[in-house]
Amino acid sequence: MAGSALRRLMAEYKQLTLNPPEGIIAGPINEENFFEWEALITGPEGTCFEGGVFPAKLIFPADYPLSPPKMQFTCEMFHPNIYADGRVCISILHAPGDDPMGYESSAERWSPVQSVEKILLSVVSMLAEPNDESGANVDAAKMWRENREEFNKIAERIVRRTLGIPT
Amino acid sequence: MPVTLLDRLPMPNLRMYSSGSVVALSACVYYATQVIKDPNWSAAADSADIVGLHKEVVDLNKSNASMPDGRSMGQYVSDVFSVMIREPVCVWTMINMAFCWLILVGTAVQKLVFGELRVSEQQHLKDKFWNFVFYKFIFVFGIINVQYIDEVLLWCSWFSLLGFLHLLSQLSKDRFEYLSFSPTTPLWSHVKLLALLGAIFALSGFMLLVSVFVGFFGGFNTFAFMSAEVVLLSIRTLHVIIRYALHLYDMRQEGSSSVSTNEENRVWEKRGPIAYYTELGFELTALIIDFVHHLHMLVWSNIFLSMASLVICMQLRYLFHEIQRRYKKHRNYLWVRNHLEQNYPMASSEELVENSDNCAICWEKMESARKLPCTHLFHNTCLLSWLEQDTSCPTCRLALNIQNPSTSRIDPPDLQVDVPQPQRRQLNHFFHFDGSRYVSWLPSFSVEVSHNQLMRPEAAPASNSQLDAMARQVQQLFPHIPITTIINDLRVTRSVEITIENVLDGRLVAPAMYREPDVVPSANRPMSVLQTNCDTNLQQERNWDELSTDPVET
Ligand SMILES: [Zn+2]
Ligand SMILES: [Zn+2]
Numbered sequence: 001m002a003g004s005a006l007r008r009l010m011a012e013y014k015q016l017t018l019n020p021p022e023g024i025i026a027g028p029i030n031e032e033n034f035f036e037w038e039a040l041i042t043g044p045e046g047t048c049f050e051g052g053v054f055p056a057k058l059i060f061p062a063d064y065p066l067s068p069p070k071m072q073f074t075c076e077m078f079h080p081n082i083y084a085d086g087r088v089c090i091s092i093l094h095a096p097g098d099d100p101m102g103y104e105s106s107a108e109r110w111s112p113v114q115s116v117e118k119i120l121l122s123v124v125s126m127l128a129e130p131n132d133e134s135g136a137n138v139d140a141a142k143m144w145r146e147n148r149e150e151f152n153k154i155a156e157r158i159v160r161r162t163l164g165i166p167t
Numbered sequence: 168m169p170v171t172l173l174d175r176l177p178m179p180n181l182r183m184y185s186s187g188s189v190v191a192l193s194a195c196v197y198y199a200t201q202v203i204k205d206p207n208w209s210a211a212a213d214s215a216d217i218v219g220l221h222k223e224v225v226d227l228n229k230s231n232a233s234m235p236d237g238r239s240m241g242q243y244v245s246d247v248f249s250v251m252i253r254e255p256v257c258v259w260t261m262i263n264m265a266f267c268w269l270i271l272v273g274t275a276v277q278k279l280v281f282g283e284l285r286v287s288e289q290q291h292l293k294d295k296f297w298n299f300v301f302y303k304f305i306f307v308f309g310i311i312n313v314q315y316i317d318e319v320l321l322w323c324s325w326f327s328l329l330g331f332l333h334l335l336s337q338l339s340k341d342r343f344e345y346l347s348f349s350p351t352t353p354l355w356s357h358v359k360l361l362a363l364l365g366a367i368f369a370l371s372g373f374m375l376l377v378s379v380f381v382g383f384f385g386g387f388n389t390f391a392f393m394s395a396e397v398v399l400l401s402i403r404t405l406h407v408i409i410r411y412a413l414h415l416y417d418m419r420q421e422g423s424s425s426v427s428t429n430e431e432n433r434v435w436e437k438r439g440p441i442a443y444y445t446e447l448g449f450e451l452t453a454l455i456i457d458f459v460h461h462l463h464m465l466v467w468s469n470i471f472l473s474m475a476s477l478v479i480c481m482q483l484r485y486l487f488h489e490i491q492r493r494y495k496k497h498r499n500y501l502w503v504r505n506h507l508e509q510n511y512p513m514a515s516s517e518e519l520v521e522n523s524d525n526c527a528i529c530w531e532k533m534e535s536a537r538k539l540p541c542t543h544l545f546h547n548t549c550l551l552s553w554l555e556q557d558t559s560c561p562t563c564r565l566a567l568n569i570q571n572p573s574t575s576r577i578d579p580p581d582l583q584v585d586v587p588q589p590q591r592r593q594l595n596h597f598f599h600f601d602g603s604r605y606v607s608w609l610p611s612f613s614v615e616v617s618h619n620q621l622m623r624p625e626a627a628p629a630s631n632s633q634l635d636a637m638a639r640q641v642q643q644l645f646p647h648i649p650i651t652t653i654i655n656d657l658r659v660t661r662s663v664e665i666t667i668e669n670v671l672d673g674r675l676v677a678p679a680m681y682r683e684p685d686v687v688p689s690a691n692r693p694m695s696v697l698q699t700n701c702d703t704n705l706q707q708e709r710n711w712d713e714l715s716t717d718p719v720e721t
Contacts, residue, residue, distance in 0.1 A: 001418035003347065004529050004549075011530040035348045062344070065528060066553055096557045111561045112528040112553055114390055 003063040009034045012116050024120045033092055035060040037069075040136070043159060044052040044128040048152040052159035056086070056123075058116065068093045068110035071119065075162050078154045080141035089136035092122045181274060186265040188260075192285050195257040199250040203243075258320070265324065269331050270290045276335065280359045281342055288341045295337050302482075309475025310468040311392070329374065329396050336400060339406045347414050348696070356413065366406050371401035387469060395460035399453055406449040413442055439548030450493055458486040496555075503554045507537060507547070514538045527562055528553060541565045 013034070016026055025041035028034045037058040037142045043049030061067040071093060073086035083146040105163050132141040141152045160166075219250065245295045251257035286293070313319050339360055346352045346360070374397045382390020417438075465479045514522070514536040526533050528549035536544040543562045545553075550561075559566050 006348065007417075009317050026338050031351050032349045033345070034350065063552075066556060096369060096559075111557075111559075111564070112549075113561045 002143075004006060006034055006059065008065055009060060012138050016117060021117055021121060023124065024117070026116055026120060030056075035062070035064075038074075039071075039116075041120060041123060041127070044124050047128045047161060048155035049127045050164045052110075054127075054162055055061065056088070065112040065114070066154055067095055068114070069116070069119070076143070076158055078140050078151075078158055079127065079137060080132045081126050082140075083136045087136070088123060088126075090122055090126050125155050179272065185267050185271060191260045192264045195251055195254070195260045196247060198256065203246045208486040210476070223366070258316075262320070262323075266327070269327060273331065273335070276363065277338075280363050281338065284338075285341075285345065288345075289340060290339055292334055292338060295334055296330070299326075299333060301333050302478075303330070305475050305478050306392075306464065309473060310464045310479070312468075325393065326396075329400065332367050332370055332374075333396075333400055333403075335363065335409065339364050339367070340403070343407055343411055343414075357411075361408065361411060364404055364411070368401055368404045368408065372398050376399065388463075391463055393459075395456060395463070399456055399460075402453050402456070403447060406453070409445055409449070413438070413445075425575060430622075439551070447493070447497055451490070454486055454490045454493065458483065459492065461486065500508075500551075500555055504551055507551060507554065511537050511539055514544050520546070539565070539567065585714045622648050 009028075011070050016024075016055070023044070024039065026037055026039035037060070039056045041056060041060060043054065045051035046136045054077065057072050057074050058069045059072075060069040071088040073082060073088065074084075075150055077086055083089065086087045092110060092114055094109045096109050096111070130144050132144050135141040140151070143154075199288055251261065280664050281288075285397055303322075307313060307319060307322045307326070307677045311322075313322060342360060346356060358594070362519055378390055378393035378397055381393060461479050461483045465476055465483065468479075514533075518538065519533060519536060522533075522536075522544055524544075525531055526536065526546045527543070528545055531546075533544060533546060535547070537550050538544055539550075539560050541563050543560050553561055554567070558568075
């Protein structure tokens with residue numbers, strides 16, 4: 001039922017505005033649809049994404065929080081765990097039944113006690129520490145492993161672009 | 168939906184189309200009045216087989232004066248009408264006009280109730296429209312195999328009206344679902360939408376009466392064919408109305424939750440099963456009626472080797488699977504519910520007072536709660552809907568031994584264990600998040616990013632005797648862990664050291680059965696424990712080769 005999902009999302013929004021975690025802003029794109037959020041994530045300090053502000057979109061299912069939302073960066077991203085179209089590939093966003101091959105343990109997967117805040121914090125840590133075994137973007141993963149300098153250069157360019165600074 | 172048809176086909180805009188239709192109809196009426204000015208038109212038409220040759224026939228019969236001129240207004244109109252009925256061009260013009268009317272009504276309703284349609288609504292509508300047209304075409308020409316043009320016309324107009332209402336109902340459903348995404352929908356939108364739904368429901372009742380009336384003369388089969396779709400329409404519409412009412416009740420409850428009384432809370436607790444059973448009832452009834460309707464068509468059409476019956480069979484198969492799926496889901500629901508009631512007690516009021524946190528699933532206050540063996544508390548309904556799809560505690564991931572034998576979602580353990588999976592040793596990075604900084608019940612969690620290295624990927628699965636020896640070795644150290652659990656873990660790790668590490672790190676623990684002696688035996692599902700506990704530290708492992716061949720992953 002969408003009713004309980006809506007109430008939960010409203011509660012999360014309230015909590016995020018009252019007690020915002022560092023470097024993260026998130027909320028519904030417009031009040032008419034609480035199932036589509038926009039988030040701004042600041043690149044973690046001391047990493048190649050430092051200083052960037054990355055916009056992303058979160059789409060919630062009608063049975064949230066039983067199913068995880070989908071997350072997609074709306075800016076250009078180059079990262080081993082982010083698909084070329086911006087979709088984020090981290091285990092916290094995967095429903096428990098999604099992975100028939102058993103590559104991920106269900107303990108790391110979605111559960112209703114997870115929340116938008118936890119997702120975004122996981123994404124921040126993913127930006128800081130890419131998992132190059134999870135090749136959502138194979139080129140990025142390869143470059144991350146073999147040519148870190150080049151990777152950092154690309155990341156820096158992306159950071160500049162998100163800030164509107166000409167590269 | 169005719170409205171979307173306009174977007175789709177390269178047509179002139181609605182204004183052009185409707186004025187064109189009106190002009191065409193007027194032309195036909197004019198033609199008809201011209202025809203009946205001739206006193207001999209009736210006889211001429213009677214003797215003519217091909218109405219297109221009308222004029223010539225009139226010439227031929229000119230001498231034959233059979234009908235006196237001088238008609239009343241009513242007769243005049245009916246004459247005009249009968250002329251038009253005989254003339255194919257006029258008939259098509261009239262049909263076109265009727266469609267034009269439907270489109271205009273549809274547009275008016277759309278403007279009045281829905282405003283701008285969203286993209287997904289349009290898409291949904293288009294699909295539904297073509298689907299409906301396809302199946303009704305099959306029905307009219309493949310199943311009942313009508314012979315006469317007027318029969319075709321009657322069926323077509325019936326189905327046009329029905330389809331129109333179906334599409335409106337569908338649109339209302341989509342819109343309701345969309346509106347329920349927002350807490351700030353103005354009351355007026357709800358009222359308009361509910362009024363439309365009520366009107367559709369009333370109209371479907373009226374159409375049911377019509378089909379009873381027609382069936383009274385036309386026989387049972389005609390009645391069954393006509394009424395099935397109407398009943399489906401009314402069931403679907405009523406379903407939406409009831410869901411809507413429940414939703415509005417929910418939202419109202421939210422508004423007044425701070426001052427809710429005990430009585431209200433009891434109703435609130437009961438709401439879960441009520442909502443579930445109405446949902447189930449409506450879905451199953453609709454599916455079964457649809458199924459019987461299609462079965463009836465198949466039996467009645469009597470031609471088992473035609474294209475039409477093939478299509479019907481496909482549809483029957485689909486409906487059967489849907490019913491089966493729904494039934495299985497329901498069985499699972501019952502199973503999980505019984506399991507909950509039998510194995511996990513409701514939390515006592517002291518426990519509720521002690522645990523002042525909200526339910527971790529819906530983030531709302533708990534007036535009553537169910538307690539899992541790990542002492543985590545949840546609302547009964549929240550827990551139930553989660554356990555329907557997963558069998559572990561949402562908070563601590565403790566595997567619960569809920570496995571409905573009839574609907575095992577997970578493959579038998581052997582299948583999974585026997586697949587030799589490349590194992591990895593991890594060099595990990597931690598990201599630690601202390602949840603209690605924010606809300607006391609938020610668990611602390613660490614995101615561990617793994618840099619995995621393949622470890623003996625080609626190693627053959629250890630033989631059983633070897634495994635047993637290794638397992639005994641481990642069990643000497645950890646006698647509280649059952650041997651099957653150890654063996655299962657060893658099958659994956661293939662190393663005594665790693666398994667011991669897993670136990671020490673708490674990734675491999677005794678299954679719930681060992682702490683809760685009276686739950687369902689876990690013999691049929693040792694894997695569940697393993698899956699939740701053995702390798703918690705793999706954040707995400709994706710094999711490179713697999714991703715390059717199968718990059719689409721959601
Ligand atoms: Zn709850
Ligand atoms: Zn627990």
